[in-house]
Amino acid sequence: MSRCENCIVRKFNALRAMSKEELKKVSDSKEVKTIKKGEPLFEEGEKLNGVYCVRNGVSKLSKLSANGKDQIVKLASTGELLGQRSVIAEEFSNLSAHAVSDMEVCYVPKEHILNSLKQNPDFTVEILRHMAHDLKEADDVIVNMSQKNVKQRMAEAFLYLKDYFGEDAEGYLVLTLSREDIANVVGTATESAIRIISEFKKKGWLRISGKRIGILEEKALRDLVEGF
Amino acid sequence: MSRCENCIVRKFNALRAMSKEELKKVSDSKEVKTIKKGEPLFEEGEKLNGVYCVRNGVSKLSKLSANGKDQIVKLASTGELLGQRSVIAEEFSNLSAHAVSDMEVCYVPKEHILNSLKQNPDFTVEILRHMAHDLKEADDVIVNMSQKNVKQRMAEAFLYLKDYFGEDAEGYLVLTLSREDIANVVGTATESAIRIISEFKKKGWLRISGKRIGILEEKALRDLVEGF
DNA sequence: CTAAAACTATGACATATGTCAGTTTTCCCC
DNA sequence: GGGGAAAACTGACATATGTCATAGTTTTAG
Numbered sequence: 001m002s003r004c005e006n007c008i009v010r011k012f013n014a015l016r017a018m019s020k021e022e023l024k025k026v027s028d029s030k031e032v033k034t035i036k037k038g039e040p041l042f043e044e045g046e047k048l049n050g051v052y053c054v055r056n057g058v059s060k061l062s063k064l065s066a067n068g069k070d071q072i073v074k075l076a077s078t079g080e081l082l083g084q085r086s087v088i089a090e091e092f093s094n095l096s097a098h099a100v101s102d103m104e105v106c107y108v109p110k111e112h113i114l115n116s117l118k119q120n121p122d123f124t125v126e127i128l129r130h131m132a133h134d135l136k137e138a139d140d141v142i143v144n145m146s147q148k149n150v151k152q153r154m155a156e157a158f159l160y161l162k163d164y165f166g167e168d169a170e171g172y173l174v175l176t177l178s179r180e181d182i183a184n185v186v187g188t189a190t191e192s193a194i195r196i197i198s199e200f201k202k203k204g205w206l207r208i209s210g211k212r213i214g215i216l217e218e219k220a221l222r223d224l225v226e227g228f
Numbered sequence: 229m230s231r232c233e234n235c236i237v238r239k240f241n242a243l244r245a246m247s248k249e250e251l252k253k254v255s256d257s258k259e260v261k262t263i264k265k266g267e268p269l270f271e272e273g274e275k276l277n278g279v280y281c282v283r284n285g286v287s288k289l290s291k292l293s294a295n296g297k298d299q300i301v302k303l304a305s306t307g308e309l310l311g312q313r314s315v316i317a318e319e320f321s322n323l324s325a326h327a328v329s330d331m332e333v334c335y336v337p338k339e340h341i342l343n344s345l346k347q348n349p350d351f352t353v354e355i356l357r358h359m360a361h362d363l364k365e366a367d368d369v370i371v372n373m374s375q376k377n378v379k380q381r382m383a384e385a386f387l388y389l390k391d392y393f394g395e396d397a398e399g400y401l402v403l404t405l406s407r408e409d410i411a412n413v414v415g416t417a418t419e420s421a422i423r424i425i426s427e428f429k430k431k432g433w434l435r436i437s438g439k440r441i442g443i444l445e446e447k448a449l450r451d452l453v454e455g456f
Numbered sequence: 457c458t459a460a461a462a463c464t465a466t467g468a469c470a471t472a473t474g475t476c477a478g479t480t481t482t483c484c485c486c
Numbered sequence: 487g488g489g490g491a492a493a494a495c496t497g498a499c500a501t502a503t504g505t506c507a508t509a510g511t512t513t514t515a516g
Contacts (some may be wrong), residue, residue: 002423063367065375066455066474073367089360090451094367117353124352131359132317139291139301139322145373147293178348179494187374189474194495210482211493227294378503407464417504422465438512439463 003027004106009055012079021022022116022123026036031107041082041097048093050109052082058165058175061095062184072185073141074134075100075175077165084127085134086114088141100177145187148225153186154196155221158206162215172212230332231255232370238281240307242354250344250351259335266419269310269325269333276321280310285331286393286403289323290412300413302322303328303371303403305393312355315341328405373415376453381414382424383449386434390443400440 004027010016013198018026032055035041041052044063052059054076061074061082073095076082086093087110116123144153158173165175177185197213200206205217215221232255238244246254260283263269269280272291282304289302289310301323303394304310314321315338317374332401355381386401393403405413428434432453433445443449 063371065371067375069375071371073370085360085363089364091364092354094364117356118349119348121346121352124349124356128316128345128352128356128359131356131363132313135313135359135363135366136317136319138363138370142301142366142369143291143293143299145370146299147295147297157417160264190493191475191495192473195473198495206353406462411474417462419465419505420503423503 002032004030007055008088009053009079013053013081014084014123015053015081017120017123017126018116021118022112022120022125026108026112029109029112029141033105033107035099035103035105037099037102039099040100041103043095044093044096045071046093048083048086048110049157051084051087051113053106053108054078054080054082055104055106057099058102059097060100060181060184061097063095064188066111070184071156071187072181073138075164075185078121081130084113085131088117088127101175107166150186150192151196151199152225152227153188154182154193154200155224157186158200158213158215159218159225162218167214170214172209172214176213178211232258236285237281237307239368241281241309242312242351242358242404243281243309245348245351246344247316247348250340250348254336254340257337257340261335263327263333265327265330267327269327269331270321272321272324274321275313276311276338278335279312279315279341280333281336281391282306282308283332283334285327285329285333287325287331288328288409288412289325291323298412299415300409301366304414307404309358310339313359316345316355325448328409329403376416377437378416378420379424379427380453380455381416382410382421382428383452385410385414386428386441386443387446387449387453390446395442398442400437400442404439404441406439 002024004010004015005020015023015026035057041059042048053142056078057079058075059082060072061068061076062072064070076097082097082105083093117127144156145213148156161173161175161177168174179194179197180190182197183190186193197208200221201208203216203217203220205220207214207216232238232243232251233248238251243251243254263285269287270276284306286303286305287310288300289304290298290300292298304325310325311321316441345355372384376384389401389403389405393401396402407422407425408418410425411418414421425434425436428449429436431445431448433443433448435442435444
């Protein structure tokens with residue numbers, strides 16, 4: 001089977017700081033899982049006994065509120081480690097993770113993570129760096145949520161989807177999210193998201209083909225985000 | 229002068245994981261600073277060459293947006309380390325820090341932090357734990373911002389101020405923020421914040437004495453937050 | 457102690473956004 | 487390929503929230 005030692009994905013996360021021996025142990029006890037679009041990796045409030053290393057596909061990390069709405073806090077794709085925060089803090093997960101496309105992930109029992117934290121300072125610093133980055137991004141999201149209006153946040157979301165997941169040969173965004181998911185990223189009602197997509201389309205900024213969305217006027221979107 | 233080795237404040241943050249020798253070095257090179265209410269500790273975009281350990285007083289961490297509004301992301305008080313994220317990621321600060329009450333802080337040059345990160349795994353894990361906690365809180369803020377309305381967030385803010393900073397002998401909140409700061413915590417317009425304070429007062433949930441705010445009906449506020 | 461500045465408060469109004477209801481389209485699964 | 491479920495869309499409407507203008511109040515500085 002595939003060995004962590006040779007896995008390219010590892011290069012993108014803290015596992016790259018693990019020693020040969022550590023990786024060997026991880027590789028021997030890891031479990032490769034296939035997760036279908038829509039299925040959960042884990043749920044809010046669950047006790048996580050390991051972390052998930054994403055080989056393929058995209059996951060949404062979200063939190064459900066009293067009124068039944070989901071807020072998507074982060075989209076995680078190839079190379080990201082899911083669940084590290086909960087495992088490190090030894091707390092229940094504060095977020096749910098669901099696949100938004102078919103996924104292939106490696107489940108790594110937490111013992112390996114906790115051991116390496118104790119014994120491998122490089123690994124710990126690496127984890128720390130990633131978490132520092134996540135924290136900064138979270139701060140940015142907070143500021144955006146409170147200071148930009150829904151249209152601006154929608155525009156920003158499309159630019160984000162392009163930058164992080166790219167476009168296909170025909171110029172459509174590779175990651176296709178349902179309108180509801182888009183609304184939950186942006187933090188608005190599904191109907192509002194749909195209306196704004198229609199508006200952007202009418203203006204010639206986007207083109208739509210079923211679920212697929214293509215960006216036509218990137219500059220216009222950027223200007224809107226900046227408030228021009 | 230005061231020595232870090234004997235400082236109680238240290239118990240509340242990652243510095244408690246430092247060894248005697250490390251602390252000695254920190255203590256020898258630290259600089260105690262007094263910061264008046266309203267003055268900055270550091271500004272967004274600034275390169276930080278050290279972290280600030282809060283001995284006394286409260287600081288607001290905020291980010292300015294294009295439209296001139298500030299969003300307060302966190303209030304930090306006794307025991308918190310400010311600037312650790314930027315120092316660790318070796319990036320410019322993404323937030324500004326200003327004193328909202330008179331403060332006494334210790335400035336610790338970053339070398340000590342970075343050295344201990346390399347050499348003291350316990351320290352690193354301790355920092356990691358704190359950052360994991362901050363990240364979780366940030367996620368919660370994101371969800372609150374998108375799923376609760378302004379009234380609910382205002383109610384939550386008062387409960388937060390009570391829980392974290394307490395009440396004085398007369399039952400007023402110890403930390404007095406300007407209406408503008410309250411609005412910037414909640415992410416709303418100052419006028420809206422004022423109106424809601426008036427409304428809560430009219431309902432008998434709060435009492436006001438100049439800038440000072442006292443909570444009279446904690447349960448009513450909690451129910452509002454929960455959506456009853 | 458007084459004048460100016462900063463902050464707080466309130467009203468009137470505009471508008472962005474959410475909600476509900478109903479229709480149309482797309483997507484699957486048998 | 488057809489029927490049914492889910493998703494996408496649209497309109498009408500309610501309302502929460504922001505904006506602007508103005509007045510009152512408290513704090514600060516000289």
